[in-house]
Amino acid sequence: MTDKNDRILRTKFVERLCHWTLVACFMFTALSGLSWFFPSLSWLNSVLGTPQMARILHPFLGIAVFLALCFMFIRFAHHNTFRKTDLAWFRNIGNVLMMRKGPRLYIGKYNAGQKVLFWLIMAAICVLLVSGLMMWRAYFAEYFPIWALRLAILAHSIAGIGLILLILGHIYMGLWVRGSISGMATGYVSRKWAHHHHDRWYDEIKAAEEAPKA
Ligand code: HEM
Incomplete structure (x- = not known):
């Protein structure tokens, strides 16, 4: 659209x-x-x-x-499932980070790095939820033995610090790739941005726009 x-x-x-x-x-x-x-x-x-x-x-x-x-x-x-082409993104990580022109990478709506981050965020929040509920003194902590609570505290701390570090990386990448934060603020990105950072996604959008005309 x-x-x-x-x-x-x-x-x-x-x-x-x-x-x-x-x-x-x-x-x-x-x-x-x-x-x-x-x-x-x-x-x-x-x-x-x-x-x-x-x-x-x-x-x-x-x-x-x-x-x-x-x-x-x-x-x-569904935009974050891995494809074979994601391997090319990892192989060309140097070009991607330094914004150098390299071979075409066929990047979908999200790149391989964003996909890894997506699944790590999802894993961390699941650990945080389960361990957090176990530790919640007002409602659930009394149902668990002390060893289980200690494990929950350890898991909660590791997942919490891990998620904060992931989000700091996520913010850094958002600032690094100019135009992506405004994309999340307004919803829109330029065609140039889409073509440059997410070429396969851009092709899909173009194909969908042209389909009714054909
Ligand atoms: C100030 C803080 C944050 C900024 C500036 C920010 C920025 C962004 C931007 C720019 C995108 C879109 C990327 C793109 O269109 O390619 C995005 C997507 C996303 N963000 Fe954030 N974000 C922030 C915090 C968070 C937090 C705290 C979480 C979760 C705990 C989060 C989870 C996500 C997820 C799941 C996506 C979708 C990415 C995907 O599906 O791969 N973000 N964020």
């Missing part, structure tokens, strides 16, 4: 709304979580008003992050 400025719709409104809601919920969940993990960051626990409020809201916000990611999973999983 294109608008009058000849741009291509990359991300629909409902998907963008979900993504930016996810960003807000993730930020509060991650900052309050970090405040308990590193004593030097304990001042962050006032990010949700008071430390007590942070304790209460952190699990609910975490569930909101999980639900938003379920929606993203439904909308985007």
